[in-house]
Amino acid sequence: SQTIHQWPATLVQPVGSPLSLECTVEGTSNPNLYWYRQAAGRGLQLLFYSVGIGQISSEVPQNLSASRPQDRQFILSSKKLLLSDSGFYLCAWSGQDNSPLHFGNGTRLTVT
Amino acid sequence: SQQGEEDPQALSIQEGENATMNCSYKTSINNLQWYRQNSGRGLVHLILIRSNEREKHSGRLRVTLDTSKKSSSLLITASRAADTASYFCASRSGAGSYQLTFGKGTKLSVIP
Numbered sequence: 001s002q003t004i005h006q007w008p009a010t011l012v013q014p015v016g017s018p019l020s021l022e023c024t025v026e027g028t029s030n031p032n033l034y035w036y037r038q039a040a041g042r043g044l045q046l047l048f049y050s051v052g053i054g055q056i057s058s059e060v061p062q063n064l065s066a067s068r069p070q071d072r073q074f075i076l077s078s079k080k081l082l083l084s085d086s087g088f089y090l091c092a093w094s095g096q097d098n099s100p101l102h103f104g105n106g107t108r109l110t111v112t
Numbered sequence: 113s114q115q116g117e118e119d120p121q122a123l124s125i126q127e128g129e130n131a132t133m134n135c136s137y138k139t140s141i142n143n144l145q146w147y148r149q150n151s152g153r154g155l156v157h158l159i160l161i162r163s164n165e166r167e168k169h170s171g172r173l174r175v176t177l178d179t180s181k182k183s184s185s186l187l188i189t190a191s192r193a194a195d196t197a198s199y200f201c202a203s204r205s206g207a208g209s210y211q212l213t214f215g216k217g218t219k220l221s222v223i224p
Contacts, residue, residue, distance in 0.1 A: 006154075032210060043200065044155075044214040051210070059211070090154055100145055101202075101212060103154030 002027035006091045006104030013111055019064075019078040021107050023091030026072065031093040033074040034101065035066055038088040050074060051096070086111045118201055118218040126223050131188040133218040135201030136181075142204045144177055146186050149198045149217070158186075158199075193224045 006023045013019060025031050032051050036044040046059045048066035056066050063082060067075045074091055088108050092101040119134045137144070143162045147155040161168045161177045161184065168175045174187040188195055198217040205211060 036214075041216070043216040044202075046211060046213075049210050057210070088152075092154075100157040100160055101147075101155070102157070105154045106152070108152070 002093075002102065004091065004093055004102055004104045006107060008107060009105065010108045011110070013081050013109065015083055015111055016080050019076070019081050019085070019109070021076040021089055021091075021109075023074045023076075023104055024072055025074075025093045028072070028093070028095070030071060030096060032096060033068060034092040034094070035074065035076050036090045036092065038090060038106075040087075044090065048076070081111045083111050085109065118199070118215045120218060121216070122219045122221070124221040124223065125191055127191060127193055129191055131191050131195070131220055131222070133186045133199050133220070135184045135186070135215055137184075137201075137203045137213075138182065139203075139205055141179075144175075144184050145202045145204070145212070146173075146175060146184075147200045147202060147214075149200065151197075155200065188220075191220075191222045193222050196220060196222045 003026045034049045035047040037047055038044050048056055048058055050056050050068045053068055053071055064078050086109055088106050090106045091104040094101050117136050125131050141163055143160055145160045146158045148158050149155045159170045159173055159175050161175050172189045177184045198219045200214050200217045202212045202214045
């Protein structure tokens with residue numbers, strides 16, 4: 001069966017520090033991969049999606065970036081965090097046929 | 113932008129009662145999906161209804177779709193305390209679209 005792993009679960013970082021969140025998927029190949037952000041009491045905002053290795057589409061211009069160095073690995077990064085980057089970050093995957101999304105357990109990021 | 117909008121924002125019911133949540137969207141869709149999120153966790157897919165379907169059932173869940181009104185509803189029958197969670201609708205605008213647009217969710221509390 002397919003599983004998705006996302007880490008860390010929680011992270012507290014100072015303003016201006018770098019960020020690296022990692023997500024890996026097991027049990028499937030060539031998945032579509034997604035990074036979403038969820039602000040408190042809000043819906044999910046799509047940040048990036050990827051349909052293949054090295055292929056990244058950005059939905060929201062900001063100081064975050066994403067990379068897909070391997071088929072089942074998706075990384076969310078920032079060189080310098082802002083206070084507004086605080087939130088709950090969720091990684092998800094779907095099949096190439098745009099089947100429903102399968103989410104990781106999320107990373108709670110607090111920028112202080 | 114957030115296309116789906118759930119109504120109500122919060123709902124509190126007694127165990128055994130039915131819970132109905134509504135969702136409205138703005139543009140034509142390929143399908144509409146409902147997800148559940150327990151506090152501090154990732155989202156879990158519940159049910160998908162395609163644009164040419166009007167009603168779908170899965171266990172205690174019943175989803176309806178009215179494309180003329182651009183709305184959907186999720187009914188949970190005979191609710192249980194374990195149904196306490198936030199529920200989100202998400203719409204996919206086209207068959208080739210990777211964008212799944214989430215609403216802000218309905219927070220359901222089921223009181224034992």
